[in-house]
Amino acid sequence: MTENSVVAQFKDLLHQAIINADVVKIFDYLLTIAVEEDASDIHIEPFENYCRIRTRVDGILSELVQYPKNLHESVISKFKIESGQMRPDEKRLPQDARVSTVTQTNKEIDLRASTLPTVWGEKLVMRIVDKSKKMQGLGDLGIEWINKEIIYQKINDPNGIILNTWPTGSGKTSTLYAALSRINKVEFNITTFEDPVENKVQWLNQSQIRSDINFTFASGLRSALRQDPDIIMVWEIRDHETLEMAMEAAMTGHLVFSTVHTNSAAETITRILNLGAQPYMMAGTINMVMAQRLARKICPQCKSQKSVKWTSLHNYAVAAFKGMNMTSLQKELERRNISIQRWNQFVNEGLVSYWTGHTHEDHQGDGDDHTCSLCKWSGYKGRLGVFEVMDYSDEIKNMLIQGKTAYEIENVALEQWMINLERDAILKVVADELTLEEVYRVVKHKVL
Numbered sequence: 001m002t003e004n005s006v007v008a009q010f011k012d013l014l015h016q017a018i019i020n021a022d023v024v025k026i027f028d029y030l031l032t033i034a035v036e037e038d039a040s041d042i043h044i045e046p047f048e049n050y051c052r053i054r055t056r057v058d059g060i061l062s063e064l065v066q067y068p069k070n071l072h073e074s075v076i077s078k079f080k081i082e083s084g085q086m087r088p089d090e091k092r093l094p095q096d097a098r099v100s101t102v103t104q105t106n107k108e109i110d111l112r113a114s115t116l117p118t119v120w121g122e123k124l125v126m127r128i129v130d131k132s133k134k135m136q137g138l139g140d141l142g143i144e145w146i147n148k149e150i151i152y153q154k155i156n157d158p159n160g161i162i163l164n165t166w167p168t169g170s171g172k173t174s175t176l177y178a179a180l181s182r183i184n185k186v187e188f189n190i191t192t193f194e195d196p197v198e199n200k201v202q203w204l205n206q207s208q209i210r211s212d213i214n215f216t217f218a219s220g221l222r223s224a225l226r227q228d229p230d231i232i233m234v235w236e237i238r239d240h241e242t243l244e245m246a247m248e249a250a251m252t253g254h255l256v257f258s259t260v261h262t263n264s265a266a267e268t269i270t271r272i273l274n275l276g277a278q279p280y281m282m283a284g285t286i287n288m289v290m291a292q293r294l295a296r297k298i299c300p301q302c303k304s305q306k307s308v309k310w311t312s313l314h315n316y317a318v319a320a321f322k323g324m325n326m327t328s329l330q331k332e333l334e335r336r337n338i339s340i341q342r343w344n345q346f347v348n349e350g351l352v353s354y355w356t357g358h359t360h361e362d363h364q365g366d367g368d369d370h371t372c373s374l375c376k377w378s379g380y381k382g383r384l385g386v387f388e389v390m391d392y393s394d395e396i397k398n399m400l401i402q403g404k405t406a407y408e409i410e411n412v413a414l415e416q417w418m419i420n421l422e423r424d425a426i427l428k429v430v431a432d433e434l435t436l437e438e439v440y441r442v443v444k445h446k447v448l
């Protein structure tokens with residue numbers, strides 16, 4: 001049975017369970033469909049006259065099914081009882097729970113669930129962690145040349161701080177685990193402080209933060225330093241105390257991984273300074289800052305090429321490389337296997353891939369085009385990471401100490417070698433992996 005027919009079969013069963021008002025089966029089938037569709041989240045939401053279930057696949061929400069309003073209360077209270085961690089009689093306050101379960105297709109999953117009171121009743125959202133899914137390696141995420149070189153070099157440094165920035169849903173969790181797994185060797189003591197611990201990894205000392213009992217990122221870091229550490233991962237730096245501890249750990253010969261809530265590698269400079277770090281301390285401790293986004297990959301089955309010359313998106317895309325050192329650009333193109341001819345086609349003629357949603361193969365012999373069976377008219381299939389890495393080279397460290405702004409520092413890096421989010425995404429357009437529309441859905445245009 002193909003994956004699609006499994007989903008179709010469980011969708012039929014789900015409809016039947018709704019008609020029969022069988023709440024237990026509704027959950028069983030719903031979770032199975034979501035996992036088989038590779039969904040990251042499930043939304044169960046009440047409105048005035050009916051309720052709706054949506055799933056998020058490849059970062060985009062779509063409706064799975066609707067069900068009658070009179071079923072909603074038993075759906076929510078059934079979940080609350082099953083979770084064992086939510087109070088069924090409490091409907092006025094948000095609640096959350098973590099649940100481990102198994103789908104009808106025998107896949108072990110963890111759910112992070114939360115309820116929210118809305119004007120039409122309680123909404124339930126479940127984040128799915130599929131434990132049967134193989135953790136991705138650093139090489140599988142879509143990190144390309146110069147960025148790859150810097151990352152591979154910096155994660156092997158004996159000390160310093162490596163930062164990843166994190167808008168929600170950017171895939172930074174996968175990247176951090178992939179980086180740690182790569183350096184997870186018997187000769188290193190690696191301790192992590194996470195909130196929550198999303199994946200359990202062999203031979204890592206993973207610790208769950210409990211801020212309700214004062215076990216914070218900062219106090220975790222302090223204890224780690226008494227545990228003979230080599231490498232420490234602290235999930236997030238959001239206050240001065242944690243930043244200070246991380247810098248102290250880096251100064252005393254440890255490698256520290258962490259994340260900061262900003263949108264780009266350059267913004268991180270401003271954020272860290274605002275958290276009270278001295279520029280010389282930053283220069284002395286930070287090795288590298290990376291940022292990432294997840295973009296939907298163009299469907300390989302129904303893509304075609306066209307010229308988008310003179311469109312604003314094409315103008316943006318070409319402008320993103322303006323002022324960049326030609327030798328660095330040529331080297332990057334060469335290593336990504338993009339020929340000069342292909343690059344010129346893109347710049348001069350605006351030639352890009354786009355999705356059509358239908359295939360020209362006429363399987364049914366009726367002379368018509370047919371909806372693409374792979375992406376079902378969505379045009380996209382799977383996701384690809386888009387990355388930027390700011391290497392804290394000696395030049396950048398000097399600029400920091402001289403008090404240059406994040407803007408000035410970023411511009412120098414962009415002139416010389418830096419492949420920022422926008423440039424990385426555009427190079428993936430030229431390599432026929434992404435569409436320009438998707439690029440500017442996930443990254444901002446930057447003018448040098």
Ligand SMILES: [Zn+2]
Pocket residue numbers: 299300301302303357358372373374375376377379380
């Ligand atoms: Zn398609």
